[in-house]
Amino acid sequence: MASIEKGMGTGKKAAEPTKPDMHAKDLVPKDDLYAPPEPTFNIFGKNKSWGMLLGWAATGSQQKTDAEINRLAEILQNPEFDPKELAGMTAQRAAKEIEKEDANSTLLSKFKEASITIEVPSGTPNTPPKPFEVPVYSELYDSDVFIEEHDRVQRAKTDDPLCKRKKIIAAIMLWSDSTHLANFGTAKLWPIYMAFGNLSKYMRALPNSGALHHITYIPSLLDSFQDHLKAWHPHWLKASHRKDVTAHCCRELMHAVWRFLFDDDFLHAYQYGMVVRCLDGIERRVYPRIFTYSADYPEKQLLATIRDKGLCLCPRCLVTREHLHLVGWAVDFQRRVTEARSFLWDKVVSAREWIFKFGKGVKSKYVEDELKDTSSVPTLNVFSQRLGRDLDEPQEFPLAQMLVPDFMHKFELGVWKSLFTHLIRLLWATTPDGSTVMEFNQRFRQVPTFGTDTIRRFAVDTSEMKKLAACDFEDILQCCIPVFDGLLPDDAENRQLLKLLYRTAEFHAFAKLRFQSESTVEHLTDVTVSFGKLIRKFKDDVCERHPAVELPAEAARRVRRAQAQDNGVASEAPSLSSTSGRRPRELNLSTYKFHSLGDYARFIQLFGPTDGYSTQVGELAHRLVKRLYGLTNKRNVARQIGNRVQRRELSSPEPLTSSAPPARAAVQAMVEDRTSQYTHQVSARKSSNFLPKLKDHLLGRKMGRAFDGDNHDDFTDEDRNTVHIYGERIYQVGSCRFYFTTYDNRRDYDVVIPNSRPDVMALSQADNRDVVPFWHARTLGVYHAKVSTTHPNVSPENRRVERMTFLFVRWFGEEPGYRFGFKNARLPKVGFVVHEDEVENFAFGFLDPSQVLRGCHLIPVFAEGRTDELLPQRCEIARQLDTDKETDWTNYYVNIFVDRDMVMRYFGGGVGHLDQIRRQYHDEGTAPEAAESSEDEVETEAEMGAVVGGQGGADNAQPVAPVTSQSRANRTGTGEEQNGEEEEEEEEGVTDDEGRLSEASDESDYAGDDDDDDGRYASD
Template identity: 35%
Template sequence: LINLASQPRRKKKKSRLQDNHIDSNLGTATSQMMDVETGLSEKALGKRKASDNQDFIDAILPQDAMDQTEDGHVSLAVDQHTMVPMDIDTMPLRAPSEAYVPPPTRRGRERRFPKRYDDFLPCTSTRIPHMPPPPPPPPPAEAPRTPTPPPLRPPSPTIGTFTTNVNEFGMYRVYPTLPSREVEENEELANICDGPGFPTSLPTNLQWEKVSGLSKQPTASMVPSSEELCGSEGVFGPFLNVTIFRLFRWFYTGSNMKSVAEIDRLIHEVIDQPEFDRSHVKGFSTKRILANIDRYLAAASPFSPRYGWKVSQISIPMNCEGVTHGNENDCPKLTVPNVHHRSLVDAIKSALTDESARQFHYTPFKQFWKPSDNAPAEPRQFHYTPFKQFWKPSDNAPAERVITDLFNSDAFYDEHIKLIKRPLTVEEANQPRIETAIAAMMMWSDSTHLANFGNASLWPIYLYFGNLSKYTRAKPTSCAAHHVAYIPSLPADLQTQYMKAFADTTASKDTISHLKRELMQAVWLALLDAEFMHAYEHGIVIKCVDGITRRIFPRFFTYSADYPEKVLLATIKYLAKCPCPTCTTQKKYIPALGTHVDDQRRSHRRQDTAEHQFDIRAARRSIYVLGKGPKSKFVDDILDKDSSTPVVNAFSERLHQHGFNHYNMLVPDLLHEFELGVWKAVFTHLVRILYSKGDNSVQILNERFRDTPSFGETIRHFGRNAAAMTKMPAREFEDLLQCIIPVIENLLPQRHNTIVLNMLFIMSTWHGLAKLRLHTESTLAALKENTRRLGSILREFLKVVCPEYNTKDLPSEEAARARRIANDLKKGKAVGLGQRQSKKTARTGARTQQEDASTAQPSDKTIKTLNLFTYKLHALGHYTDAIWQFGTTDNFSTQTGELEHKKVKSAYSRTNKGASFEKQIAIHHQRESFIRRFGESLARRFSPWSSTSPDTATPSTVSADTSSQAAPHLSTTSNIIPSILSFPSTTAPQYPNESVQPLLFSPQDHYHLPV
């Protein structure tokens, strides 16, 4: 820059080589390309480039640092050996110059600058991590006044509106309380720099030897000492040395199958390393190293939960029809051993002290947006505090709300306000005020098969934290899931225990179903123990990974599961009179989807009231005390009005007194309810219609799908027979929906073709809106309107099109029905070809039924029609409200939990496949997490170029200005960027009904900051 500053303002015509040299220094290669294209003369180029050079110098150098000599040269007003520091971040922004418009061609055609040459300008609020923040502006002069004596303790936080400045993209945030820090996505230099050799995305699993420079040619300053690399007491702890650590990291990462890629990883990551030494593996024993890891985890390790997994025994009361007892406690107990689970408090502590916690956000905020050509990137950090986002289409238009994640949804934001307004407990009153934050707990659970053959299965419960960005949570490599429990099945000796308790009486089918419901709630009662309840009410004081001590309150927000598991969690009957776990809409009204009356019925939400709990206790008393059956008329008369079951909900028993309604956390599931639900049913019935025509329509449909080109990894190539739907996952059904309109066109008569195409277009539109990753008020209104249209077109399709075709079972459905009949015959059940038969019919013998099943003709197929009386169709009307409450659907999709199943299946392959495989899976998961965190610790310890700022929090300093209109600014060692806050905001437009309150206390006295 100094050399450029010494250049004269006006120069004679340079050679093309000199011009190229100057252009490379100034970064104007793109302008030169356009000049060549437009055919400008070299003289014009020289004049314009000289002007550009001067404009560039004026922009980066202060005016008082330049002197112009008589000959036109510009010199710096500094000493010869002195470099003047330039505070670029605090310079006033210059108005952007007008875009260069190339002259028209000879024929008058307008020339346009190619979009690929447009530079992406980073946001001015971007903080370069390795550079110190700019000093705060000096406070305005103020008349002397009597100093205010310091308070004994910081005052309570004021809930108002604290607005940040608007950036180039029109984005700004509105906080309800002063945040202790603001986490941005630009925490690494790779995010704010660009170059041909730079990575396009941040690596998810950094290797410590690579980030520390220990790849091929390590330097003496970068290589750990021999004392650190070797010895059990050194840096590698239970791994003894660096070679064994790399070997075990290779073992617990990647694929379990031996492949070419895994051999390459073994060579490059273990053997072909400068520290590899054959003496490191002399006398090596895998069992001994694993035992060292387990002992290391059992001790007070900084990388693992302090107590780890627990093995408990659960007891469930058993009932028998006709057997009475004095009370429920006198009933015989069914013992369920070997229930593997973790303490939820330990899982929360582990998450907050993990490396991912360095990305937490602590204060909720609303975000507004003015649209621009370049949309800002979504944050990838962990949010400790929720916020709300808004979109402002123009200066005069009202601000529009934007929803992207759980931490800017209504549920998180409102819970944060509720937590701030609550009265302090005695424990909090006797301690210094510290920042209060929420650990947003998002639960997933689903049963999965662990092997292709056999009946080995696992029913895990996963814990995610909604403070973390959904893009991080969705990646299995981010290790954002915390395994907290493995739900067991009923013991194999159930009937033996039951007969011993009730004089050789076996348990009925209804009794076994009741015990399954009791088992689910018993597992959650074990998780919601006394330690967790104390943390729920009083919080957990944790020194987080960023060095700040906070009081963390765990709160449940969502529980993602498929419908059979939702029924267990909501303690309602399966597809009964009121099948929905969140509202009391009756099954007979489900086809009225999208109507005004349907919206009114949905407004009757399920509530965990005292009257409902009284009915549950009355029903249980009739079962355990009076000897009634779980499905007896006496019990149904009490609970049938809302299809409840006589089971005490664990969340109701523990959290009802704190105002928690467990029905609200059961969120919709787009994967099972639409892609594998409504859409699959509609597509299946369309194939039935094509089969009923009797021509080659099905073959044409399959041929058109095969001819559909793929689109990267988004739309994959369809198989040979798409209409058969053989072993088709949910993503392929999604691809079918996106491509079916041109495929099925004109395969039906014109009067039906129009209705079918309209239906498919509306379904595609609804699916696209429901899967948006960023929602605004406009898109949510469009989703609600398309829900109304979807219900209307489905009813029209069922009324107009379906009666015209005699649709029956598909070949695959017919084969599946024959297999069910054969399996029932093996079990001694008497069944017919289309329906169950009575015991009297079964006496005719199984041989006749086998002959009938084997000789069944196509005319014996069951008549099929499109069924609209399903919960999955009813659930589509709840998506708009769920997005408002908990964020977009990819936040709580069961697809996230399905991806985590890969880890437990991988761990199962490392077990001995014995009866205790659950314990072994838990141990392998703990070891894998330990190795990952151990590697992250090594990466921080040996990294010679850390681009992030120090993590240790230091007390902040405050300027002398305490005016309510002055923006607070902290010292350079504070965790908050003071220049972004303004109280009140003078640049950001306000959202309606939001009042901006001035800062009534200094940041040092604020409860968010350490004092």
């Protein structure tokens, strides 16, 4: 090659050919000549990087979203990103380099202790209230068990006699649950998650917080295990023997995994602690301690080493199967403590000798004589062994205390799902043609939504229960009372059902409180007693009078299963709409799920609220492994998922940013002249007096008056003329956001939208505040305007032009003579104020947004139907939620169970609620009297200003009293008529629990109920 190149370099230059004077193309017209193709159109012009990036996004995997593309673009634009460092880089090579590095983790522990002080009336004039402390339960690290273990650790030994480091606890919380990784196929994973109770549950429960660590993936017995079992011992060929041996090996496998985790290093740290340099640079001696283990019932059986379907189903106590339904009895509470389950070491060792030394079967007579009475199994419990007997100073490990009750699986997907299913069977039993069930489904479809995702639309037939998760059953429970009202033909049975549903929702609400106090735990215990009695009485009375059979869907599933077992292929089963061929079904209360209801109050006192150790935390963690499964090659899945989890943990965390949402300017969605606004909204009802009432409202706020429903009798037209609306315009926006402090001292907000979520609540300022603590209104429009005034009684600083926000609302009034509350087990009932007089009209008014506590959830009382007497005219603006613009629902139920914050507002005692609502007592004779209320005792909540269109609400917030008691009496009559009715009732001498005089009721709830169940409870 070199010689050739050299020769070419020294050769002579060839002679160039001469060009002709004329070319053939000159003789052809230009339009007929060949033209080269135009360059391809590039939408990005000279920006080829955009085109390359979007071309990469459009090809290859289809899982690349816009958000992922934006993240990649941000990485490429990072100043620290150097494309030259990617030379020779492959994903496989980078993964191997990461696996070579060790992951160093630091333990961040921070403890914060706070005391809560409340004021208690002394009962003596001029005597200051005496404060006292009330125990509260919020986090694991401030629970009684944690504090006791912390004190015990201070006396623990160390491996260094000269060590003076501070001793602390690493509170270990465990979750495990087997999950399917795909919708189709058999791929599954059985992870064990770990979190530290030293971290707040509000951070720990976030799926993307990284606080939940993957410590291992439990393997499953291989399918070939059956073949090896057959080869090892021909005796196990019998199906029953093979099943027993397989179950025994599964238990042994679970405890073998934990025995591997509890190695000698862990035991050394468990006994003597380990020195850890914390984030603050201080070395501490950390003692790992296992506090809770959250799992569903099949895994609890493996962990507690108890058999399936034995005599004692509970992993925490030895209550037998025939006593599981006695929830709420005194003897039941006593048995849970006196008959607590403990590991029977000597009997298990003796049973294992019969199996492994003498060759007896796993369920042979010799083994059953040792273990059957306690439903134990011949497996050595690794927790009791390694963390108890194997220690230098042997002790008993609290195994039963570690297995905390699972609320999601045991109540929402257990007791409540079973009760709800049987109620649907009762509806079919009362009307076999299905008309009642159709009415039931129709009512659920009319339940309004609430919040962003608190209550969603019930679009499908609720009675079918198709593909419902735990959150769906929770929504059904929170909204079912108005739906079931009136569906049973007998009135007494209907009242009994509504009371049972109320207690069910009440138990659900108080058991799931994120912040508990001594009073709420005591109330939960009372509700547990009441619920147990009511459901047993409901089963004995209502269910016995209406024998129920399987639902059509249940019967169809049973037939398909039978056909699949016979033929090996599941075929389509015929529709079973009639009761023929449908088996009888009863409400079964002898289950472990029902028995678990009696444990929640005690475990809340031990470990804090149930949300801290709910299995929902582990369920949400499955999202990550399912997402990572899609990135594997479907071979050796557990290893690949583990490697990818480790890479995520090794990745550098993103810098912390402020969690405050960005400020947004207010959006003026609609600009209207005030005259046309009045004409638009009151053309069908001139009695609203929109403009005069608006000026009364604005002037009252400018003058600093307490809001009294705009009943400013002393305002004249001359006073109203002093109010000037800048530009003669008001602005309407589509939504309004209200911030509030929840009962557990968290900040939250509700978005009120007039055409979808319009209902709000404000603190009552009436004299009977103990009876009606809140007032409710339906928002018809959200407006703001620039307002000034020249009224002489307005202070100079308030006369200036300022933006003022106001709500145009339609008021609700309480139902006269209706008793509600926790004692009566009835939801509050309200209805629209009657629109009667064109001048003195209290049905419509204006409300200062800063006085709104939060949004509320109102469900129509379907049993009472609709009426046109509340607002005779057709009015679309006042009936934005209704398809029927001619009538209104007669009444509405206030759904106090829509969320836990709403429950605590009616119950009282919420730490985050500054308004002091007097407690509704449940004992006869201790009901507070309404006459004892005074203005000095009322404290309004210091709420943040409402956000309208994303910006702060109106100024000059004043205490609100939307409508006077007399005006609300216009719903059915004058105030004098109501007072007369109350005087007649007072002569009868019957007083209800909330200070109101009303008719006597034969319904009762708690330990004082006069029924058979109560007699058994009292005798115990």
